[in-house]
Amino acid sequence: xxxxxxxxAIFCGLLVLALLIRVNWVQFVQGDELKNDxxxxxxxxxxxxxxxxxxxxxGKPVTGSTTTDSGDFKYKRTYKNxxxxxxxxxxxxxxxxxxxxxxxxxxxxxxxxxxxxxxxTVDMFTGGNKRGGNxxxxxxxxxxxxxxxxxxxNKGAVAAINPETGAILALASTPSYxxxxxxxxxxxxAEAYNALQKKNDPDEPMLNRALxxxxxxxxxxxxxxxxxxxxxxxxDDVDAKTRSPLPYTLPDTHITLDxxxxxxxxxxxxxxxxxxxxxxVFGKISADLGNKKMKAEAEKFGFNDxxxxxxxxxxxxxxxxxxxxxxAMAGIGQASNRATPLQMAMVASAVANGGKLMKPYMVEQxxxxxxxxxxxxxxxxxxxxxxxxxxQKIQDIMETVVKEGTGTNAQIPNVTVGGKxxxxxHGENNKDNPYxxxxxxxxxxxxxxxxxxxxxxxxxxLRNDIAGGKLAAPVAKKVMEAVxxxxx
Amino acid sequence: xxxxxxxxxxxxxGAPSRRNTELAMLVFAVLIPVFxxxxxxxxxxxxxxxxxxxxxxxVGLLAGVAHLVVRKWAPYADPLMLPIATLxxxxxxxxxxxxxxxxxxxxxxxGGAMAPGQLMWSxxxxxxxxxxxxxxxxxxxxxxxxxxxxxxALALLIAPVFFPPRFGARIWITIPGVGGLQxxxxxxxxxxxxxxxxxxxxxDALALASRRFMGLYLxxxxxxxxxxxxxxxxxxxxxxxxxxxxxxxxxxxFVVMLYVAxxxxxxxxxxxxxxxxxxxxxxxxxxHVQVRVHNxxxxxxxxxxxxxxxxxxxxxxxxxxxxGSGLGQGYSRLIGGIAPKSDYILATVGEExxxxxxxxxxxxxGLLIERGIRTALAARDPFGKLLAIGLSGxxxxxxxxxxxxxxxxxxxxxxxxxxxxxxxxxxxxxWALVAILLRISDTARRPAPAPAPSTxxxxxxxxxx
Numbered sequence: 001x002x003x004x005x006x007x008x009a010i011f012c013g014l015l016v017l018a019l020l021i022r023v024n025w026v027q028f029v030q031g032d033e034l035k036n037d038x039x040x041x042x043x044x045x046x047x048x049x050x051x052x053x054x055x056x057x058x059g060k061p062v063t064g065s066t067t068t069d070s071g072d073f074k075y076k077r078t079y080k081n082x083x084x085x086x087x088x089x090x091x092x093x094x095x096x097x098x099x100x101x102x103x104x105x106x107x108x109x110x111x112x113x114x115x116x117x118x119x120x121t122v123d124m125f126t127g128g129n130k131r132g133g134n135x136x137x138x139x140x141x142x143x144x145x146x147x148x149x150x151x152x153x154n155k156g157a158v159a160a161i162n163p164e165t166g167a168i169l170a171l172a173s174t175p176s177y178x179x180x181x182x183x184x185x186x187x188x189x190a191e192a193y194n195a196l197q198k199k200n201d202p203d204e205p206m207l208n209r210a211l212x213x214x215x216x217x218x219x220x221x222x223x224x225x226x227x228x229x230x231x232x233x234x235x236d237d238v239d240a241k242t243r244s245p246l247p248y249t250l251p252d253t254h255i256t257l258d259x260x261x262x263x264x265x266x267x268x269x270x271x272x273x274x275x276x277x278x279x280x281v282f283g284k285i286s287a288d289l290g291n292k293k294m295k296a297e298a299e300k301f302g303f304n305d306x307x308x309x310x311x312x313x314x315x316x317x318x319x320x321x322x323x324x325x326x327x328a329m330a331g332i333g334q335a336s337n338r339a340t341p342l343q344m345a346m347v348a349s350a351v352a353n354g355g356k357l358m359k360p361y362m363v364e365q366x367x368x369x370x371x372x373x374x375x376x377x378x379x380x381x382x383x384x385x386x387x388x389x390x391x392q393k394i395q396d397i398m399e400t401v402v403k404e405g406t407g408t409n410a411q412i413p414n415v416t417v418g419g420k421x422x423x424x425x426h427g428e429n430n431k432d433n434p435y436x437x438x439x440x441x442x443x444x445x446x447x448x449x450x451x452x453x454x455x456x457x458x459x460x461x462l463r464n465d466i467a468g469g470k471l472a473a474p475v476a477k478k479v480m481e482a483v484x485x486x487x488x
Numbered sequence: 489x490x491x492x493x494x495x496x497x498x499x500x501x502g503a504p505s506r507r508n509t510e511l512a513m514l515v516f517a518v519l520i521p522v523f524x525x526x527x528x529x530x531x532x533x534x535x536x537x538x539x540x541x542x543x544x545x546x547v548g549l550l551a552g553v554a555h556l557v558v559r560k561w562a563p564y565a566d567p568l569m570l571p572i573a574t575l576x577x578x579x580x581x582x583x584x585x586x587x588x589x590x591x592x593x594x595x596x597x598x599g600g601a602m603a604p605g606q607l608m609w610s611x612x613x614x615x616x617x618x619x620x621x622x623x624x625x626x627x628x629x630x631x632x633x634x635x636x637x638x639x640x641a642l643a644l645l646i647a648p649v650f651f652p653p654r655f656g657a658r659i660w661i662t663i664p665g666v667g668g669l670q671x672x673x674x675x676x677x678x679x680x681x682x683x684x685x686x687x688x689x690x691x692d693a694l695a696l697a698s699r700r701f702m703g704l705y706l707x708x709x710x711x712x713x714x715x716x717x718x719x720x721x722x723x724x725x726x727x728x729x730x731x732x733x734x735x736x737x738x739x740x741x742f743v744v745m746l747y748v749a750x751x752x753x754x755x756x757x758x759x760x761x762x763x764x765x766x767x768x769x770x771x772x773x774x775x776h777v778q779v780r781v782h783n784x785x786x787x788x789x790x791x792x793x794x795x796x797x798x799x800x801x802x803x804x805x806x807x808x809x810x811x812g813s814g815l816g817q818g819y820s821r822l823i824g825g826i827a828p829k830s831d832y833i834l835a836t837v838g839e840e841x842x843x844x845x846x847x848x849x850x851x852x853x854g855l856l857i858e859r860g861i862r863t864a865l866a867a868r869d870p871f872g873k874l875l876a877i878g879l880s881g882x883x884x885x886x887x888x889x890x891x892x893x894x895x896x897x898x899x900x901x902x903x904x905x906x907x908x909x910x911x912x913x914x915x916x917x918x919w920a921l922v923a924i925l926l927r928i929s930d931t932a933r934r935p936a937p938a939p940a941p942s943t944x945x946x947x948x949x950x951x952x953x
């Protein structure tokens with residue numbers, strides 16, 4: 001009977017071997033994946049096992065941490081003025097995971113990141129109290145406050161950038177939400193969270209409009225069209241007459257493109273056309289250049305880039321491949337091209353920075369709990385949408401817009417401001433409330449510290465192109481003033 | 489006459505008893521769980537737990553008494569089985585005690601702390617182990633009870649059908665006041681005795697009277713009877729008790745013993761076809777089995793928005809990684825209920841001692857199985873061989889079915905890890921199993937008694953000049 005016994009022995013050996021292989025598979029090969037699975041509660045337990053590091057603005061934390069007695073979790077996230085800062089911080093909830101900076105820098109904030117290895121090792125020997133590292137942002141508290149309060153009860157968003165570095169100074173979105181309302185793990189937190197979801201609140205307070213929502217850019221896009229005209233040599237002199245008939249018929253169609261009221265647009269120079277926001281002039285420029293060149297210029301400004309990571313990823317702004325009449329309409333921002341507020345702030349900042357677009361970012365440095373820097377951001381050039389000379393020309397005509405055109409509401413005494421208004425139609429046959437846009441930058445003797453884009457949804461009363469100047473420009477002005485104030 | 493010793497007895501030098509090896513190993517088997525116990529206390533409260541002395545003395549005493557009894561009543565028994573069983577049982581107690589420290593899964597509704605109860609069951613188990621060694625002088629005695637064993641085994645297997653299901657499977661007998669009993673654990677030993685006795689008598693008929701067909705020896709129709717009866721029985725277990733593990737264990741045990749007894753590969757082929765077909769057939773209409781299979785194929789799937797036990801176990805293993813979180817520092821309690829102490833105890837082992845610890849535990853089981861099979865090889869009588877392979881095979885299948893189920897290699901079943909998991913029936917039955925294996929191995933390794941002096945030989949000497 002010994003031969004079958006030996007075979008059974010081999011069979012039993014194979015059974016044990018199969019188990020050994022399986023546990024290696026589960027614990028070694030799949031180990032990390034299972035360990036970090038979002039449904040694995042250990043992730044949240046670890047995240048809240050020590051005081052969470054803070055998100056810092058202007059040297060002061062906008063977040064905090066407090067102890068709780070809710071079962072597995074020792075600490076809970078708190079927020080200071082959460083509604084104002086939510087588009088920057090995102091949320092960190094015991095029950096609902098985390099997003100934005102809270103999620104992307106979770107390793108640093110919860111103290112588990114490998115970059116904190118040294119600090120953790122030191123703690124192990126010195127017995128220092130455990131806590132996470134900090135995330136230092138580039139934001140400007142005054143500018144953020146101006147933006148948030150400027151938007152007030154309106155639905156809208158503001159993005160402000162330092163054109164010289166790409167540092168994001170303000171990032172506001174309204175209506176907003178307070179992330180401390182659902183930071184915990186109780187039924188009340190769940191209720192608060194559910195009430196904020198789109199199905200329960202059509203205003204989508206948790207949508208970060210500054211980064212994650214795209215809008216038709218309207219007339220603010222004419223800055224890009226003008227840049228394309230100069231860069232492609234269609235026109236050289238912003239004060240020379242353009243070849244612009246009035247009325248202008250869209251190519252391949254019998255549809256005439258209208259201007260807002262009786263403005264002097266026939267053969268108007270670029271300066272005059274931008275000052276009065278002539279649809280006919282910029283529509284024709286776009287048609288003359290063609291879809292390929294318009295798209296190429298838009299892409300240099302950051303359109304069609306799905307990976308603009310600030311590090312929170314911005315939604316992709318679109319300039320599509322399109323037929324000739326649609327492309328002509330895209331030149332005035334009224335076709336299927338769409339942009340995030342951040343994207344339009346990037347357009348203004350590239351113009352203001354002499355044609356050089358800096359990559360937008362909002363995390364200046366990551367530091368451990370003892371405030372030693374672990375990682376420092378260095379400004380990066382993203383692209384060169386304009387030559388310095390052409391950038392100078394566009395600045396010149398954008399400053400005319402603020403000095404004596406549609407953007408006079410953004411004037412700041414003793415400061416050079418360049419801007420462009422926009423009112424984007426919305427809905428079929430323009431039946432929904434339009435979007436009021438304003439993009440601008442402010443220049444002083446010391447440099448160009450700020451470029452800003454403001455969009456306000458649903459301005460019911462104003463339907464013509466003045467809406468941008470009336471509603472959005474004052475907000476942009478306050479944000480620019482706040483930045484100038486902090487730079488003094 | 490002048491010489492009573494015999495010049496031809498080479499056998500008397502024989503195998504050494506190895507009792508001192510066993511004693512040395514036992515010291516480790518007691519010390520390792522004691523250190524584990526201290527480790528848990530230090531990790532949970534930062535101090536050496538108060539009960540450590542009592543625990544060390546208790547386990548040490550059990551191991552010591554067991555060793556002395558083996559030394560006296562089974563001096564030539566295998567030296568590794570007792571230390572391995574002691575180590576696994578000791579570690580099991582530490583893991584259960586460690587999980588008792590988690591208030592969430594040690595509430596009154598869930599039965600409170602379970603380590604004291606488990607210690608009591610372990611003591612009973614060791615007592616049964618001692619009783620078997622003392623009173624069962626020769627394993628061949630069991631052969632007399634072949635058909636009684638059959639009746640008892642059948643009764644034990646069928647009994648749970650008349651009791652309400654627990655945790656989705658009818659493998660329990662509920663005795664008011666005492667609690668639940670898993671008769672399957674005892675049935676596995678008794679049925680091995682029946683098979684061994686039955687097959688020893690019938691093996692020639694089963695092996696030789698067969699027809700050759702496509703390279704295989706097919707048994708005669710009437711010899712198919714017994715295997716078909718056992719097959720039907722195991723399917724009935726699957727249908728009425730809704731437990732795949734028990735069913736697989738009994739059918740697998742029978743096929744293995746049949747193969748060893750007859751040396752005919754055709755039985756294996758036959759057995760695999762029958763069990764595969766039966767399992768698939770039952771799985772198509774039995775919802776409980778379907779749920780298990782579904783969970784097995786989709787371990788991380790949410791059920792009603794919640795994380796399932798299966799997923800929690802997988803997270804435990806994954807979070808343990810290679811080195812583990814350290815004893816007392818894992819979160820296997822997230823599996824919920826008393827499952828982490830019983831069915832899912834391996835998840836705690838995997839999370840807190842890591843891949844390293846889990847592989848160590850699996851290798852201990854492997855080693856115990858190997859010693860059992862070695863005993864079967866060494867046994868001199870066919871009944872002993874069959875019984876030893878039956879018991880080791882059942883043990884191996886149980887380890888595979890449980891560990892495979894918990895780690896997601898095969899669908900989960902309702903059995904528990906021998907020695908490690910919480911559960912009285914299991915620990916008592918497995919101590920008895922080890923005792924029988926030790927008895928067989930003692931008989932196998934015992935030197936042959938010195939032959940009586942041959943009168944013929946003396947006669948020859950006398951005529952020598």
